[in-house]
Amino acid sequence: MKIKKLVQDFENKIKDIDFKYLKEYKQKENKKIFAHFPVYAPHEIFHSFDVLLLGLNGAGNEIEILYADARFGSFICSIVKSTMELGLSNRLDFIDGFFFTGICDAARNLCFVYKRNFPDKNVIFLHLPQNPETEHAIKFLESEFKRLIKNLEEMTGKRFSEDKLRESIKIHNENRKLQRKLYEIRRNEPDKLSTYELYTLLRIGNFIPVEEHNKILKEVIDYIPQREPVERDRIKVVIEGSFCEQPPFELLKLLDDVGCHILDDDFILGRRFILEDVNEDNPIYSLAEAYVKKTRYASVKHSGKKYKSKYFIENVKKLKPEAVIFMYAKFCEPGLFDYVLFKKELEKEGIPYLFLEFEEKMWNFDRIQLEIETFFESLIFV
C-alpha cells in the first residue's frame, strides 16, 4: 500500500474547486448532495436519508475571489468569502442543499446572504444550543433535528426511519473510532504518520461516503506498522485554533518539515467534535445529547459552568507538549477571543506558546516559517 500516493490523490480531490469527483459520483449514484459550512453537522441524519454531506471547508488558495469581496467588505475572514465565491461562480450548482449553523456572526449572516443569492436552493439553518447546563437544551436540539428531518423528507421524498438512523450512528461511531486511532498513532509514532498525511486522510472524509472512508482508514491503520519510520528530532506541540477555516496544505507540510510533533490539534474539528460513541437507542435524542454533552471544548460552543480555558489547559497538561502553537484564521472572532484566556493559562503554567495568524488563501509561507523556526530555536538553544 502506498500511503504517500493515496494521500496525494486525496489532496488533489480536496483541492479541486470544480468538484469533478463529486459531480461524477452524483451522476453515477443518482444521489442528493448537501454541503455544510463548518464546524459541526449531524452527518448521521443526512446519511440515514442516503444524502451525501459534503464538508465544505472554504476553497483554499486555489480560488480567485472576483465577486465575494464586494458582498462582505474588508474585515471578514477568507472562508466566508471563498464559500460565497464558490456559489457565485456557479461551482456549487450541483449541490442540492446547504446546511449552516450559528458558529459566529459572519457564518450566520453568510447563510442568509446565500438564501437571497440562491433562492432555488434548499438552505437550512440550525440553531445549535449554547446552554449546555440545562436539560432543555437537549430537548430543544431534538426539535431542531426533527426540523432537519422534515426538510430532508420533503427534499428526498423518503420517509425517515429510526432503524436507518441507528445504523448511521453505528457507522459514524466506527468512523470516529478510526479517526481517534489515527490520532493516537501520530501521537505515539510520529515517525510513521505525518501531520499532513493524517490531516488529508481525515479531510477526505468530508468528500466521500462514510463507508468508503471507514474502509480506507482501516486499511491505512493496518498498514502503518509496516511503514519505514522517518526518524528525526521533533518538538512536541499542541495546535489550537484552526477549527473552521483550514490552513493550506503547504502550511501543514511546513509544520512537518520544521519538526513539529503534533500531539493534538483541532483541524477540521467537526469530524471529531463528538468525543464518545453516540448511543444507538432513541437515536434523535441521543444525537442531540451527544452534541450538548459529549463534545470537545471549542471556541464556537459555550462550555457551561466550567471555563473553556480550564478544558484547554487540562488537555495541554495531559499531553505534556513542549509548547503550544495557536493557529488562528485572520479575522476569526471566536478564536481570537479565546486566545486571550487560553494563553493566560499557559503563562500560569510556564508553557511557551507561539501565536500565528493564517488565511486559507495565503501563498507565501516564508514569514510563517521564519516565525515557527525562530520559536523552535528559542526552545532548543536554551
Place this chain on the structure above:
Amino acid sequence: MDKKKKYQGRMHGLQRELMERWYRKLHEIYEQDRKEAVYIMISGNPVELIRAFDMEPVYPEINALQLAIRKQALPALLKAEEMGYSTDNCNYVKADVGMFFMNSPTSLGTRIPKPALILCNFVGCNTYIKWFEHLAEYTGSPLYMLDIPFMRHEEPTQDDINYVVNQLKEIIEILENITGRKFDIDKLREIVRKAKIMEELWAKVKDLAKAKPAPFDAYFDSTTMMGPLYVYRGTDDGIRFFEEAIKEFEEKIEKGIGTVPEEKFRVVVEGPPPYPYFRVMRDLLAKWGAVAVQSTYSTVGGIWEFGFRHDENDPLKAIALHMITANLPNRNYLQRYEQIRRYIKEWHADALIIHGVKSCRLFSCGQGDMREFFIQEIGVPTLYIESDLEDPRYFSPAQMQNRIDAFFEALEHKKAISKV
C-alpha cells in the same frame, strides 16, 4: 452661536438626568457592596425579570459607548490589545475589558458594582457569549447563558418558546437564591404592564418621525433615547420620559420645526453610530439637511414600531417572544432587509446610509450584499461608509466628508433634474 446646543432639546436634558441617576445608583450598590447588580446585554434584554427582583441591570455596552462618545476609549483599547486582544475583535468588549483592568471609573467618575449574576442574553450576537465568558473568568461571578433560538424562519416555533421559558424559570430560581426572596409573578406582571405602556409610547415617538420635517433625528436622537428605553423600561420614570419626549416632538411638529434649518433629505441609517465621532458625523449629515427618519440601530433592544408589545397576561412568554422575535440582532439578515425596506417606504425616505462597523460582524458582515439589494432590487440611492463604533483610529474625518459630500451632491443633482 453655541454650536454644542444646536441639537439639544428637553428630552436630552431629561435623558442625562435619568442616566446619571442610574449611574449613581450603581455607584451606591458598589459602595455598599450589595449583591444587586445583574450584568446583561442590550440586545433583546429581559430587564423586566431583573426589576421583578429589585435588582439593577448593568449594561457593559453602555459603559463602553459612553467611554467612546467622551473620547476616552483609546487607552482602554490599547490596554486590551496589550493583553492579547486582537485589533480585529469587537472593540466594545476590548474597551470594557480594558476599563476593568485599568480599574478606571465610568465616564461620570462613578464605579460599577461587581455582578451578583452575569446573565448572558445570547440573542444572535455571538460576541456576547465571548464577552460574558471573559467577564465571568475575570470577576469569578456566576454566569447563566440564556440561549435564545435564532429567528431562522418567519415565526418562532413552540419549541423555541418553551426552550426560552424553561430557561427563564431556571434564572428565576437563581435570582431567588441570590436575593433570598420568592419570585412574585404579580410584581413581574406589573412591571411588564408598565413596559408595555412605555413601548406604546416609544412606538409613537418613532411614528412621529414620519412628519415632515421630522421633529428629531431617528439615528442620533434615537440613540440618546435608547438609554432610558433599556435602563428604565418597566418603570414610571421610563413612562414619564417618553411622555415628555412625545410632548416636545409634537410641539415641534405643530410649529414645523425640524432638527436642521431645512430638511432636504430623509434617510434611513443602518448600523451602529461611530461613537468617537458621534458629533462630527451628525454635523457632516446636517450640513446637507439630511435627517434620519429611521434607523436599525435603535432596534437592537427591541422592535416595537411594527406592533410587538409585552403582554402582562403571560409575562414569561412575553419576555421569551421579545427576545426571540422582536429585536434586531436575533432576526436574520433578510428580515433586516425587510425592516429597512419598510422603513424607507413607510417613513418616506430618499436614501439609505449603511455605516459599516469594522469590529461588529453581526451588523457588517454582508452589508455589501445589502447595498446591492437596495440599489438593484429596490432602487434606493445607498451610501456605504465604514469606520468603527469605539476605536477612533478607524475614522478619518476628511475621507468621511468626501464620501458623504459626493453622495449628497449627486442626490441633490438627481432631485433637481427630477423636478424639471
Place this chain on the structure above:
Amino acid sequence: MYFAGVDVGSGRTKMVVCDEKGNIIAKVMKKTHANFQKLVNEILEQALSQNGIKREDIKYIVSTGLGRYSVPYRDFQVTELTAGGFAAKNLFPDTKCVLDIGAQSTRAYKVDERGIVRHFKVNDKCAAGSGSFIVKAAKYLEIKLEDVGRLSLYSQDPVPISSICAVLAESEIINHITEGKKIEDIIRGIHDSLADRAIALLKSVGIEEEITFIGGVAVQDGMVASLQEKLGKKINVPDEPEYTVAYGAALLAKRRFSKLVGAVS
C-alpha cells in the same frame, strides 16, 4: 577545533570561522547569486584558505539566512533572528533589542537575558525600507556604495524623502538630483527615511535599551547617526556588522557542539 557559521543573505553571503574561545579565525563575504551550491562551496574553500584551517578541524557548521537550507555541508540551520540575537548578546551583553537591516528586509526583535529571541517583527514587503534602496540610490547618485555611509555625515541640510513607496521615492531622488541638491544631503535624507521606518518597527516590538544595530546597512555611519539622533540615544554597532549574523551562527555551532560532546562523554 573550529566552528563555522554561514549566512546566506539575499544580497551577500558571509562565512565566519571561530575557535573554541569565539575568536574569529576567518571570514569571507561574497555576492549572493542563483547558483547556491557553487556559492557556498566557494565560500567554504576560501575560508579554509585563510590561516590554514583544515576541513576536519571545523567540527560543526550552522547555516542561517534566507538560503539556510541550501547549504549541503551544514550540521544544523537557524533563522537569522536566532543567530543575530545570539551574536548581539554575546558582543554587547546588555542588549535588549536588535535591529537588523539587510538588503531585502528589516528585522526588529527583543532578546532575553540568554540572547534568545522573544518577540519580533519583520518588514520584507517594502523595498524602501531596506538596503537595496540605498544601493539603487547610490547608482543614481553615481557614487560608490562604500562611500555612502561616510558622505552622509557631511550633510548640513538633509533633503527629506517623503514618499513611503520605493518607486515614488526613487523618482523623488532623481528630482532632487536634477534640482542640484547636494549629494550628501540627499543621502542623509535617505538615511533619515530608512531610520523612521526602522524605528516604527522597533516600537512595534517595544523599544528597550540597549539597542544593537547589525546587518549590512549598519556599516554606514550616516545611518547610525540618523538612528541615534531620532531615537535620542546611543546604539551599539559591532565592528563589521555585516558579519554579525554569520558570527552568531558560528557561536551557536560552538555551543551546540559542546552540548553534544558533553552529552556523549
